[in-house]
Amino acid sequence: MAGSGTAHMRNTVDAVLTVRDLTVEFRTGRDKVVRAVSGLSFDVIKGETLAIVGESGCGKTTLARAVLQLPPPNSGEVVFDGTDLTTLPKENLRSARTSMQMIFQDPISSLDPRMTVQQLIDEPLEIWGRGDRAERAERINNLLNNVGLDPELVLNRRSYEFSGGQCQRISIARALALDPRMLICDEPVSALDVSIQAQILNLLQDMKDRFGLTMIFISHDLAVVKAVSNRVIVMYLGKICEVAPPETLYAKPAHHYTKALLDSVPVADPTRQRKATLLQGEPPSPMNPPTGCRFRTRCNAASAMCAEQEPQLREVAPGQFVACHHPIS
Amino acid sequence: MSKISFWLQRVAQLLIVLLLVTFGVSLLLRLIPVDLATILLPVGSEIERDLLRTELGFDKGPIGYYLQWLGDFVQGDMGKIYFSGGTEEVSTHLRNAMPRSLLLMIYTQVTALAIAIPLGVLSAYRVGRRADKITSNILFTLSSIPNFAIALLLIIFIGVKLAWLPTLGYAPLSDGIWEHFQYMIMPVISLSCGLVSTYTRLLRADMIAALREDYVTMAASKGLSDRRILWRHVFRPSSLTLLTSAALSMGALIGGAIVIESIFATYGVGFEVFFAIQGRQYVLLQSTVAVIALFYVFFNLVVDLSCGFVDPRTRDRRVNA
Amino acid sequence: MSSLLSVKGMNINFDTSRGLLEAVRNVDLEIPAGMSVGVVGESGSGKTVMCRAAMGLLQGSNVKRSGKVVFDGRELTAMSKSEVREQFGSGMAMIFQDPMTALNPVRRIGSQVSEGLRVRLGMSKKDALARSKELLELVRIPNAAAVLKLFPFQLSGGMRQRVMIAIAISCSPKLLFADEPTTALDVTVQAQILQLLRELREDLKMSMVLVTHDLGVVAGNTDYVAVMYAGEVVEFAETKKLFADMRMPYTEALLESIPTIDQKSGARLAVIAGRLPDPTDRGAGCSFAPRCKYAQDKCRNEHPELKQDPDGHLYRCWFPIGEAK
């Protein structure tokens, strides 16, 4: 797995975002380079929710930020609405970013503690001079109502007076302020309590429907991903393992890693405990990834070929692409 | 990157800092709007002054002068002090002054740590209780009183009114332990009061934070005694900040020593700086500042090294970073 | 069945600047010998505080506590501090959520694993280190001898959690408190750790209290479950019975709102409206009433007492699910 390839690219005119051969590297010393994301390609079609799922350190967050050029990737192209963001001058990039907004994992750290809710949501509107003061105030009220907060109660309070769930609602309202076409959600519910998660997931779904958004949804939680996505990319050590619609992926995973992930998820039903084939060990360091298929060191089906050749993504079922020399059939 | 190359890099960084510091001081001297030779040899003839200009490299421009000074300095020639009757070697002066200052610093640091560690551990353990509150208040007040004020008060009460200790001078250890220490007690107290309170407050805050950590609860759940937890599990990680702060306060200590040495007439390195400025001995000033910076930077390196021993995380983080 | 640990009428309050924080309210809990009991709840439900208090590890001058804890026939709450300490290691042990913060960052793995053996069992340094190596092998750490010489930060999250388990079982405790032992870990590693805990429990005949927010983890790893909400135990039953026939509306709502990998993709999730209750202001009625879809006036005004079904199923609700049927 953890292979390269572009077989899964749909190359349609409907693609809002097309990412080609994206590589992000971090220098962590004189001659040490971590390739957080290496040679990754994908596209997102208008109105769909693309989920990117993987364990910590697989590069999913880095990928999301690289799409927004925060910081820009080391190589590759990020074509959004027909423009390649990586070659855009700074000024144009600034305005291009407004149609692509991000929701962060830590709802509290993503809001400036010194600002009131009013100021927080007003900020993007003010930067871009959307409307006069009265129009903006009305827009803020609308946004807050949309995300299920009562403007009268919250406008003059600051982020630390709110719970995590409420902060996430404020973040969503702020992200929607500029009428973005695309929302990138980086683990938006993993810092929230179980009983609050569903509220935020439903809210995101509602907003997506109401404003016709396209979404990238990043998560480590397979169950959450299944609930919200139209297409899922499974990542491992900076590469793609498998791309498929959720129904196919969850019912018939083709990649050994996907299967292991699914088998590891605990099920809230004592009568239906799966006999899990446990994955051995933990992911190797991205500083020194295995040759060939990056998953081979933990894979039961690994053969000599897996160490030599990097598997390329190929279609094994309609819409299901896998980067594995020995896919599960 | 290996550990050795990491340390080499660190030493290189420090060397750069040292070079910049000494060059800065050298440049500063060149900024003086007067002729240095005239200042150093006020009564000499113009021929003598010309000789001096060539000897010291005043005629070579700032960089040439610095390189000449540096060349001499690394060979151990720190220049001369110019009296009306002749000259003295700066190195002789410093060789005499160094041990006095070093001993003063060592005694001060040892005293400060010896008082601060138990005090800090105790007040962290009894945080919020009365003993802790009283110590905190006393230490806070103490930290705000400048060392020269303590020195002057000690002189008035212990030196003059009670006449227990001599107020001026110095005796080397070879004159006898009591001889030596009776001159050191008051300077050491004056310098260590502030440090005691800095160290105690730091250690206390650090230990209070460490006591809230899960690993302390974990240690308790192993059935360890409070004393063992306190020293083995809490003190050691907390002592890192203490160590770093000891290095940082070295600068303040050297500064304080200048004042204290001049008040008690200890004639250490600090006094040499004072003397250099009062007597306009700029060569002495330049070399002495260089020696102080060298010592200070070296001390920081030692602390950096020992941090690695106390806290393995910093060792690794630095190797990676 | 005899209880290894029994908690009676436990109340834990914290004095805070915002007022009295009622963390644990009138909790009764029995841990049957040899069994694994799950304690499920969201943040602020008091599950962690309850466990730490039961073990006698709660410290601080702002803690107010009452209630009785009996462990292995002896009343812990009546013992002196050093007598309680005697119980640690060989009686009770604990593992924590975040293995990074629960291991001392500046001490080697070897000294941390062997410490309990030396202090509690009086082993010599050499014996304790040899035993430590065996313990690390027991928790399936490869290269145990080398790991003894490492520092915690040099290990991966999963390995650290294994080290912590090795420390906890080093003196063969009768009861292991596991406080969210897998929350900080990736899902594949979580599965490994849970399996390890299951096997160790069987081999060492150890009882376990498993604290978690994840109903999935509870379902596969416990014999009994206590559900906590707002500082109270609101439901207690055998795990199988609880999932088959839950009585508390909260438990039901929680289960329904969690996304699962089996549900239909894109389906709307059931939601528990409102938010978690304020721990400094518990109100008069049932704590869950403001968010409960079955709530009636009685729920909002009167605090429900713990009721018991003939089969031992406990719940704290005026109108439990299934009763109307």
Added chain:
Amino acid sequence: MRSYSKPTLLAIGWLGLMLFFALFGWILPFKEWNYVFEDDLEMGLFSSGHILGTDSNGYDLLASIVAGTRMSIFIAVAAVGLGGLIGSVLGIFSAYVRGKVDTVMVTLFNVGLSVPNLVLALALVSVLATNVDINQAVPTWRRVMVLIISLTIILIPILGRIARGATMSWAGREFVTAARSMGMKDIKIITKHIVPNVLPALIAVAFLAVGVVIIAEASLSILGVGIPDGASWGGMIARGRNDLEYAPHTLYVPLFFLALTVISTNHLGDVVRSKLDSREAKV
């Protein structure tokens, strides 16, 4: 609004009095600070006509204190203001930009920090306050200027490093990334998100720095390179040292004022800091 504790009120009150002395000392009915009361040499505390007594020159100590306050506070405020401004601009900028600029800046800060404060101040003062004609005394105003410049130079790396550290920790937060993703300009991110969050930490340190500067000025005076014959607290201490055996009160008085002022600024610095910490804990 939270009420202040008693020590805090005392500290504010004392600093208020000092500010009053500094700004409006001239309305008080005193003679010049160096007016010589020839019949009243070395009078003790609470003497008639001289509440704080006089020194061996016959100067009235209260008048000296009031005049000295003006000088000491002026030097402290000027140096901390200038040093703080320059230091924070450099620190915030270099932490925000990172990269090579930051490396250079950190090296420069380290150079500044690797010479002990007082040594640097001594060197600067002695060099800058030298006259072309060495026999001519340097005028007081120029000494004051030199002193302020020297102390400013010392404070730049100290405050710069703190500003840099605070900026580093805030610039990494997600709301900064969020602001960037909304298309906010860097300069606005710095002024709207970084500076307001870094400011409290800087204010806390600035209070401490005022104390440091006051002590440094006094130390320099004791070493004879401050404003030896001028009206500053340090100058008074330096003069009083000569009489410590016979008229110790000439030493007690300036020491008392100096210590109380430093205690007050340090205390207020602590108060700001702990407010900051409790807010941080909430965030």
